[in-house]
Every structure is written in C-alpha cells, then in structure tokens.
Amino acid sequence: MKLGLALLFTLTFAIIGCRRASESARGTGATEDYVVLTEEQAKIYITPTIYNISVHNGTNAECPVSDLRDVKSPKGIVLAKVCASFLKKCILQGSCKVLVGDSFQLLHYSEKVNGEFRFSKVDESICRYSYGVHGVCVDPFYSVAADLSIYESGTVVFIPAAVGIILPDGAIHDGHFIVRDSGSKILGYGRFDFFTGYNQLDQATNPLVKLGLAWKGTHLPYYLITGDKAREVLNSRYYPSIPD
Template identity: 40%
Template sequence: MRTTKSFVLMLIFPLFVLGCAASKNSDGLSMNPTIYYKPTIHQNKAKCSNGNLRDLLSPDGYTLVTLCDADYKQCLMQGSCFVEDEGKITSYNYHSTKEKIPRFIEVDLNTCPYGYGVRSSCLDPYFSAAADLKYYNAGDVIYVPRLVGAVMPNGEVHDGYIVIRDSGGGVLGANRFDFFTGFFNHLAKENTLARLGFGDPKNSFEFRLANEEEAQATRQRRNYPGLKRSILEEGKL
C-alpha cells in the first residue's frame, strides 16, 4: 500500500511543481499580440500622381512634408516614420488630431530615434509595447516567459520584461499588446519577435504584470522614459 502511495506521489509532485512554476511565471494570464514598427519612406522611390499626395501637417497646420497617400497612411498607422529625401533623414511622430486631421511633429534623432510613445517616453525596440491605458499605466511592466533568452538583432538577449510606453487605437482590452520592433516589420526575417509568433493576434502567450520591485529595476535598466545610450547609438541612421 505504501508503495502505491509513493508511486502516486511521484506522479503528482512534478505536476504540482510545474503548476507552481507556471503560476509564478504567468499568473494564468494570456495575451494576443501584434507588432508595429517605424517605416522608412524614400521620397525618390515614391511613385504616385499629384491627386494621391497628402500633406503631413504640424499641430499648427503647417506642412511638414508631402507624401504619397499610401506612405502617409503607413506613417499614420504605425504612429511614426522616417522620411529620406536626397540623403537627409527626418523623423516624424504622430502628435494629436485637430479638426479631424492627424497632426505630426518632427523628432530629434539624437533623443528618440525610434519616435515617441505616450507621456513623452521614447520607444524602445523589442523592449516596449503599446497597451490599452484603461487597464495599464504608462511605465507598467509585463513579464513574458516566451521572450526569455531570445536573441535580438543587435545581439542583446531578452530578459522577458516589457515596458508599456505607448497606446494605440486598435489595442483594446487587458490581453492585447502591440510590440514595437524598431525598423523591422512583421515580415522581416531579422524580426525576432515575428519569428516567435508575436505578429499574429491568433497566437496566445502567457504573461503577468511585474511586481513593483521588478518594474522599478526594469525601468532603470531600460532608462525609462528615455533610452539606453547603446540604443541611441544604434538608432542613428
């Protein structure tokens, strides 16, 4: 009888340990992720008729740059874009909507090369995400086990912690996150998060909200709301 009980315990104990580990890692929460990035628009390659041109307007209504309609929509959808014209790179970021027209600002490449999120925080590629601010606050940190140990394009190994630095119109609900992946879209083979499946909202990944100690350490490590110097250096074009 004792042998039978011991055998049963041997079967149950590993399952108990695994269950505790899963709970510790994710708190039983799951997300449906997507990916967004910062596109580069090359004016010399743009092909469209004068009737398909759109002005990128400043908050004061001044024209910052004129783009093909498709490029304009891409810049608006991603929230920011680079525009390259005869070798000069300019960074633009969505600012607000005035009189039902989206407004943009020019961004200093030396400060936030990848653009701004909310609360004037700089977007941090692979380590930041947009979330529904009805459920999360800017600066909150989530832990995603799936990311731990993944090697980023710059050689950095992910620790699984993501800072909420942005929001988005299509990011609705407590289980929706839009991960920022720098210059790489969801189709780029260099995009580590895309290879892991984060570009498809049909996928589901475990996550949990980091505790305050973890969150503070992560914000300090990633230099929130700014960027690490190494990120600033690699972001210069």
C-alpha cells in the first residue's frame, strides 16, 4: 500500500509539474488550460479531444447572402452553399452533412486546390459516417484519429476507463478503440481524437464527453493491443468497414 501511494504521489507530481498550455479543442469550441505531457508520459496517458459530424439543416446556420460560401468538389463543381461559419466546421471536423434541395448529402474533405478546401460526396452505402484514412470507414464511439507516423491505421487502443460506458444505442463499451483517421493537429504519442458520429458534444447526450474526453487535460492511461486480441477487436468492428 505504501509503495502504491508513493507511486501515485510521484506520478501526480510529475504530471502537474509539466508545462501548461491553452488551446481550443477540435469540436468543443472551449479553450481551457491543460497539462502538456512529456513524450514519455504521453506513451502511457492520452491527451484527448472529440470530433463529430456537423449537420446543416437550412435553419441552424442562417446568415446574410453575402456570407454564403460554396462547398466545391475537387473539380470545382458546387456541391452546396453554406454559411462561412458552417464551412469552418466542415473543414475542422473533416466531414459535414448538408441539406441540398430536399435531401441531405454527407460531404468529406478531400484536398486543397489553389488554397481552397474541396469536398467529395460520401457513398453512405459503404461508409455511413464518412471516411477516415485510405478509404477506411470511421466508426462512432469506437474509432479515433491519431498521428499516423506513430500509430498506423488499424492500431487497437485500450482505455480501461471507457469499459462499461453505456452508448446512446444502449450498447456497453468494451474500452477498445481503433485508429481509422488522422488530423493535421493530431500529433504525437497518446494524442487521440475520438469520433462520435452525429452525437452532440455535450454531457447529456455524449458519454465520451461525460468521461472527459473533450478536454485535453483528461490524461487517462491507455494500452496498445496486438496479436490475437487486436484481430478479435478489428473483426468485431468489421474493420476497415463498420458493423451494419
């Protein structure tokens, strides 16, 4: 017991002693101070954020005509017109759903052309919640974006604190997540961006927000899973696809 308390004290002191930073978390819009881990600590503890799919239904992003922006395909075809503020969300989250005429279109960031962000239509019959890296489908509450120079697509991450979380569909989480995506600011060891589909980023409806994963200061321990167990997890989530 004394050894355990001493270890806890040492670990707590080490983390608190790190430099602090202030940054807006992707998807949350909140800016708060958080502890920046050393590289060695980041190999043990996560630095999380959460992202989701923003939806433009024609009423949640009203703006003057002068503020409308074209959402274009890589070839320059106009796919939709949205407010500049909503376009920023599409770019930040990587995907967004837009009401075009009388139907919704799921759009995914594709590439930059002459400094302009371009989008492609998502084939929802293949990937219901958009694409991650290399055409892999992202999987709400089970997939993360990570630094692909450290964690390749298909890496299985286990977070004990997530075991037993009740998801919006009533399923109980087993604590395993799969790297399926990346992000320009998702860099370094333990830096994971958790995907939650269309669920809002609030504690009332999003269990990962309730767990604290929308804040970079929630440094929970994680483990990389390999071998038969990793294959079992990948198969259970139908990687690179997702369950029906």
